[in-house]
Amino acid sequence: MMTELTFNLVRLGYLALLWVFVFSAVAVLRRDLTVKGKGVRPPRPGSRKDKEVPGAVPVAAGQGPVAVRQGPVAVGQGPPVPVAMSQVPIQAVNQPVVVVGPPQAAAPEPIVVVGRPTKPTHLAVTAGPLMGSRLPLTNQPILIGRAASNTLVLDDDYASSRHAQIVPGPDGWLVEDLGSTNGTFLNGAPLVGSAPLPLGLPVTIGHSTLELVG
Numbered sequence: 001m002m003t004e005l006t007f008n009l010v011r012l013g014y015l016a017l018l019w020v021f022v023f024s025a026v027a028v029l030r031r032d033l034t035v036k037g038k039g040v041r042p043p044r045p046g047s048r049k050d051k052e053v054p055g056a057v058p059v060a061a062g063q064g065p066v067a068v069r070q071g072p073v074a075v076g077q078g079p080p081v082p083v084a085m086s087q088v089p090i091q092a093v094n095q096p097v098v099v100v101g102p103p104q105a106a107a108p109e110p111i112v113v114v115g116r117p118t119k120p121t122h123l124a125v126t127a128g129p130l131m132g133s134r135l136p137l138t139n140q141p142i143l144i145g146r147a148a149s150n151t152l153v154l155d156d157d158y159a160s161s162r163h164a165q166i167v168p169g170p171d172g173w174l175v176e177d178l179g180s181t182n183g184t185f186l187n188g189a190p191l192v193g194s195a196p197l198p199l200g201l202p203v204t205i206g207h208s209t210l211e212l213v214g
Contacts, residue, residue, distance in 0.1 A: 118199070118214075119199075119214065120137060120173065120199045120212035120213060120214055121136065121137055121213070121214055122134045122135060122136055122137060122212070122213050122214075123135045123137060123142055123152070123166060123210055123211075123212060123213075124210065124211060124212075124213045125152075125208060125209070125210055126202065126209050126210070126211055127207075127208060127209035128154075128156070128206075128207045128208030128209060129154075129155060129156070129207070129208070130152075130154070130208060133152075134213070135151065135152060137168075137173070137212070139168055141165050141166065141167040141168075142165060142166045142167075143162065143165045144159075144163050144164045144165060144166070144205060144210070145159055145160055145161050145162045145163040145164070145178075145180075146159050146160065146161050146163070147161040147162060150162065152210075154205060154206060154208055156205075156206035156207050156208060157206070158182045158205075158206030158207060159180070159182075159205055159206040159208075160178070160179075160180040160181050160182070162178045162180075163177075163178060163180040163184065163205055163206075164176060164177050164178055164180060164184045164191075164203070164205060165178060166197060166203075166210075166212075169196070171196070172196055172197070172198065173196070173197045173212060174194045174195065174196055174197060175191065175194065175195060175196075175197040175203055176191075176193065176194035176195075177191045177192070177193065177194075180205075182206065184203065184204070184205055185203070185204040185205075186201065186202075186203055187201050187202055188202075188204070191203075197212060198212070199211075199212050199213070199214065200212065200213070
């Protein structure tokens with residue numbers, strides 16, 4: 001059986017271990033409080049760190065550029081990496097937005113083709129002493145020569161008294177040589193008998209050149 005002395009020694013040892021545990025717990029709590037107290041300190045009056053930022057510009061609501069301070073940024077567990085932040089313009093615009101679509105294709109303008117008229121209306125003298133003269137075309141033949149009785153009188157020694165005539169035909173106008181001495185030339189070639197006279201084709205009699213015009 002355990003003696004009274006042995007029982008008292010066991011009780012004292014238990015109490016000693018209990019006090020050691022209590023002191024250990026108190027020491028751990030004090031260490032944690034000390035570490036946390038060092039990490040957060042209240043700012044002293046007049047020593048605000050955010051009072052001035054280099055490069056910062058006072059900004060009104062929605063206007064002007066905002067300066068962002070440059071500084072290192074810690075990424076993961078490695079050393080801090082310096083990151084340069086540019087100034088970001090911020091501007092509020094209270095104006096209606098106009099959406100501009102693709103330009104509308106303009107309507108094509110009508111194309112006017114100006115060509116030569118297909119129906120002659122006059123006999124014009126384009127070369128010779130009577131250059132610039134014009135005779136209107138009718139249903140009657142136009143007689144050409146030196147005689148005063150002709151429709152077109154040519155004062156030319158190379159023209160015969162009744163040299164040639166221009167007459168209307170079923171499909172247009174015809175030019176006919178009337179047996180002249182020096183001949184009639186159609187587009188530079190000697191005319192034998194009669195031939196169609198289209199618009200703009202020259203007829204040469206002596207020193208004069210004639211053609212049908214619109």
